[in-house]
Amino acid sequence: MKDLVTGIVAGAFSAFYLVQTSSVKIFGGATAGVTAQTIPRLWGGALLLLSIILILRSLLAMRRAKGREEQKMGLVAALKERREVVCTFVLLILYAVLMKPVGFIIMSMLYVYLQVWVLTPPEKRTKRMHTVAGGLAVFFSVGLYFVFTKYLMVMLPPGILKCGGHIMDLSLLLQGT
Template sequence: MRSDLITGLIGALFSGFYLYETTTVKVFGGSATAGVNAQTVPKLWGGCLLALSVILIVRGLLKMRKETGKTSLRDMVQSIRNRREVAYTFILLILYAALMKPVGFIITSIVYVYLQIWVLTPITKRNGKVRKIAAGLAVFFSISLYFLFTRYLMVMLPPGILK
């Protein structure tokens, strides 16, 4: 099935990024010598996600071969275009996570929410009114969440360039 192939490819890309990022987790003293440390569980999760993604890719290729008798690059590209929302969502999530610390929670959240609403809005319904609604929702929820987490839940979020 093409959806298995698309999900597997996107999952593999995401798990590769996730596994790369696990190497930046700080390992503290004593437990580092025992073989189990702060990187162990994230690496295990990333490895499991990668394994499941590879299984989905293989299953998708086998189903495509069974249905059409062949698997071509053109068919894969066309199926990815048909499910562009999934690919764009993963790209936006990766960019959101990567830019959170240097840019800050509020700005990255505003941009992410706006773009995510835009991606999920059907192409035929995109207009100026939807842009204004998306911008308003993005600003309102990003600022509200920042104050909720920092003031009431005492969770520090990166201020970024708004220090």
């Protein structure tokens, strides 16, 4: 039952992801049918295929176990047991949906922090873990923004950090001026 829930959640996410790949802009100069949509579609298709395999494998295992006396787990219990998987997909979807209005930096900080919290066992969630997760979230979000915008020349959504028509220049902030 655990794999069935995981497969269904992953399948729904991959279907959503594949639909969203059609909004990726295609620029001229594509060779041999390879465009900006090619890799996202391959990833989405691979995830969908793996999800279908996981669902089929789970259904076959349930059929084999049907004859044996096994405790049936309800959907809510299965979701609670796979809490990390479900929460990760919810966080990814929220990250993608809120990226443009809120902005890359803030959403990345929230995502990294919350993902660390989700993946940390409840008994190990200490004040130190929260501090480390917060530090990692800030470091990686600001660092990635800086690398993508300054070196790779990839514009990322500034969201609410867009100040007076200009995107807040993080290089000035990092230099302390």
